[in-house]
Amino acid sequence: MTQSVITDSHCHLDFPDFDSERPEVIARAVAAGVHRMVTICTRLRLEPQVRAIAEAHDPVFYAAGTHPMSAADEPMATVDELVALAEHPKFVGIGESGLDYHYTADSAEVQQRSLRVHIEAAQATGLPLIIHARAADTDMARILTEGYRAQPYACVMHCFSSGAELARAALDLGFYLSMSGIAAFPKSQELRDIFAAAPLDRVLVETDSPYLAPPPYRGKRNEPGYSVHTAAVGAEVFGIDYADFAAATERNFERLFAKAAAHKAAA
Structure with a gap:
């Protein structure tokens, strides 16, 4: 029987947590x-290192942007800069960008300006926007909606762990919700309920590794291979077999990240 395959739609393989065994981590996945x-x-100043990882490993694609928690410390990205990066054959998304008022509310204004740049780059390239949202649901929904009304674009709410209202706002725009290890934590029933209410054809899986390892690895360094444990929980949430959930999330990923799907087809 052919093994069901999935895609880890969001990880951080350039982080130093993986420096000692990056090829092995990818092989295990x-x-x-x-x-x-x-x-x-x-x-963005680290883009060359991230690009090199994607170039060195066939299963790896990449995206780039300015994380909202770094927006005040990094040069403001430009649309032209992001559009130029998107010319690389393995560059498949814009971000992660977004808003994080949990630790960095003092930089809310610069985060919002950065987010709007990333939205414009997604509109210009046709690549999906990758959104980080924490403790900023109202502003997040407003800015994403304003941008979409000006010019439609594709988007995934990465590591979705916000409230039901932001989930509905994103889904109403045709966006995707990505399930991370948080959805597998025992106390995350409210989050699982939000996913259960979402259309199956709008769900992705990810690790956000090296963070947020799902059970049975919670508290340890996460790695892309552990996304199978989150996917198993996703199958339970939707009441379907693992193989069916895996197939659905693959279709969803390839619809949203069409450039990655096309690259695979051309390989």
């Missing part, structure tokens, strides 16, 4: 059934 992963650059 593939062996576990995670045949593809998107590694995310969170500071």
Whole structure:
């Protein structure tokens, strides 16, 4: 029987947590059934290192942007800069960008300006916007909606752990919700309920590794291969077999990250 495969739609393979065994981590993911992963650059000055990882490993694609928690410390990204990066064949998304008022509410204004730049780059390239949202649901829904009304674009709410209202706002725009290890934590029933109410054709899976390892690895360094444990919980949430959930999230990923799907087809 052919193994069901999934994609880790969001990880951080450039982080120093993986420096001692990056090839082994990628190989373990593939062996576990995670045949593809998107590694995310969170500071544009580090893009060359992240790009090099994608170039060195067939299963790895990448995206780049300025993380909202770094927006006040990094040069403001430009649309032209992001559009130029998007010319690389393995560059498949814009971000992660977004808003984080949990630790960095003092930089809310610069975060919002940065987010609007990233929205414009997603509109210009046709690549999906990758959104980080924490403790900023009202502003997040407003800015995403304003941008979409000006010019439609594709988007995923990465590591979704916000409230039901932001989930509905995102889904109403045709956006996707990505399920991380948080959804597998025992105390996350409210979050699982939000996913259960979402259309199955709008759900992705991810690790956000090296963070947020799902059970049975909670508290340890996360890695892309562990996304199979989150996917198993996703299958339970939707009341379907793992193989069916895996197939659905693969279709969803390839619809949203069409450039990655096309690259695979051309390989």
